[in-house]
Amino acid sequence: MAGRVLLIEDESNIAEAIRFILSRDGCEVEVEHDGRAGFARLAEGLPDVLILDLMLPGMSGLEILTALRADPRSADLPVLMLTAKGQGRDREAAERAGVSAFMSKPFANAEMRARVRALMGLDA
Template sequence: MPKHVLLIEDEPNIIEAISFILSRDGWTVNTHSNGTTAVDTVHARRPDVLILDVMLPGKSGYDILRELREHPETEGLPVLMLTARGQTKDREMAERAGVNAFMAKPFSNSEMLEMVRSLSTP
């Protein structure tokens, strides 16, 4: 059974690129581009891995992650956070929010894929 990835990202071109890379590797990819409704979407979709952008319209990736971690169903959900603001400070904030993996944009396709794969195998 193919593994399920949910991608929350607002840049259309980046959505297209990540979707292409993961689909090609056999993943089922769902996308969502609004921060405000992201948490609901996660609960509805129940993905195996969540890929989360930081700067989203409506609500930041950190806030979304914190909300997910407070919820028992999603507190163990593997989350890969992508951010265009690649400063140390951002990484620390992500870690405090309870992230599993963190990658700065732009990323290498293969590394990103490896990261998603490793997150999906407990």
């Protein structure tokens, strides 16, 4: 699996875990800890898959997603949303905003791999 993944996650330990899991699978993972910085990075160029935490400092995951979907260039960008809140309300909000996949924390590493692969159009 060779693809570019942008991960926007404020919890550095979690970001490191995801980076390790996906890198081992062959992905090129870039990490941003701040919402605004992450959104700026997206403007420079779109990744193959965007992994977005819901609660972020600076700009929330939902705000970033809404902005992306509003832009035709990024309307189809595969976006995997993560949240630790684990409430149905957040999931619905994310789906309305046009999320591609949704995962609650904590997650199984294998599931994370499978979701990212699926979003890249690869078999699990």
